Amino acid sequence: MAWDWQLFCKETATGEIIAGCFGKGGDQTYLNWILSAWGWTLTVALAALVVALLMGLLMGTLRTLPNSPWLVRLGTAWTELFRNIPLLVQIFLWYFVVPAIFPAMKDVPSVILVILALGFFTSARVSEQVRSGIQALPRGQRYAGMAVGFTTPQTYRYVLLPMALRIVIPPLTSESMNIIKNSSVAFAVSIAELTMFARQAGEETSAPVQMYLAVTVLYAISAFTVNRIMRVIEQKTQVPGFVASGGMGAGH
Amino acid sequence: MKKQIVLAAMTALVAGGAFAQSAVDKAKSSGSITMGVRESSGALSYTLGDGKFAGFHVEVCQRILAEVEKQVGRKLEVKYQAVTSQNRIPLLQNGTVDIECGSTTNNATRQKDVAFLNTTYVEEVRIATKANSGITNIAQLNGKNVATTTGTTSVQHLxxxxxxTGMDFKEVFGKDHADSFLMLETGRADAFVMDGSILAGNIALAKNPAEFRIVGEVLNVEPIAIMVRKDDAALKKIGNDTIAAMVKSGDMAKLWDKWFMQPIPPKNTKVGLALSESTKNAWANPNDKPMEEYAKK
Incomplete structure (x- = not known):
């Protein structure tokens, strides 16, 4: 079966094939559209990743604090709330339910809502990883911080977190790739990202196979790029001789 | 399903020799005729369960087949065969069904393979909005949030x-019709642009149907018609004559009222779709023009 890839050069309103495949002067080809859709996917995913890492780091850390039971509970409550509700349901809650309760939320653009929903959902998973990273450290590390007279924030800043975060880079890599793929649910609340493009353009051109293939390739490229970037970060932050510094696991 | 396939294969074999023959002649010799129907094509053609089918187009077809019966001068057994969007044309061509009474859009591509009776139903793309929004035409939607459903032709029409026109809609896309309607209901969108029958159906099912109304000009039309084999001039003639007679006697309008304005089985809900100008026009000026011709107007 010969696939006609020229349809990406078609103008989206008139259906004419445009030379050079890029529309000029207000014309938009399917190629223009898929690139802008890719932009939306990356925008949503990367912004949500920032939210997820910040909130996840904060909540994960709170959950390991000694002598602050209420902060631990807050962190646990946050984590359990956001990881026990399906992502698509959370997106709809943010989009339809929250604005019904707080009318001021109605004016918030839907892209912000999606970024928050996706970010908080992922933050629950990041929080769990950060917690396990901190708890994976030998207890002696915390005592060492206390012994040199550090306050709790100082112990975390200078002793625990630098090591714990290095340990959790591999699972964080997975989360960062997941967030690219999970961003596809954003189409449900009208973000013009890749999945929406595939559905709509597939219908318009009667060539859903080509559209989905193109979208698949772009998702794969995006996720793999994130994977490579995280790999570089992992290598750059290695501490020689430390267990999580890659290599064959030398032990403590 | 298996039974249907076997049936289809057998009928294809039997009908093999009788290809160029009209369904009318075939009915005369065999004493039966097969109607292709849909499982769920709104009020046009749907199943009541138990192998029973009903709907506006099904009833029009029953009238046509009654006329065929009169002409061949013997009692005919009418068989019903469920078809889908994917298999309706092949099954019609190979003789498994003789007349398809569903919701097939008459377009130029299909006219190469099959023939359509004169258009009996015209789907209109319309605007639904809140009754108190003050919106009455599409020009007022400039700069407003307009909802429509991803994966439909309405997106392209907009x-x-x-x-x-150089207008600027802020389009919002629902992932299905229910979502798009929810956007209108919750105020995320000021209007919902979609096929009129879908809008009417969603409004009918809303918490408070009186809150919504369908307004404004028709943005696009698609003629929906009953389908027969391309070379079946005899059945096409009987069909078109029957349709013309029903329009003339007012029966067609009565049927519309029965299926689109009154509660219909099995749940006794109303579609609530008033007879449109485009459909009235098609009845008054019988034609089997494809969608492309309608778009030119």
């Missing part, structure tokens, strides 16, 4: 309209 884009074309924007291009042609």
């Amino acid at each position: 884009r074309k309209h924007e291009r042609a």
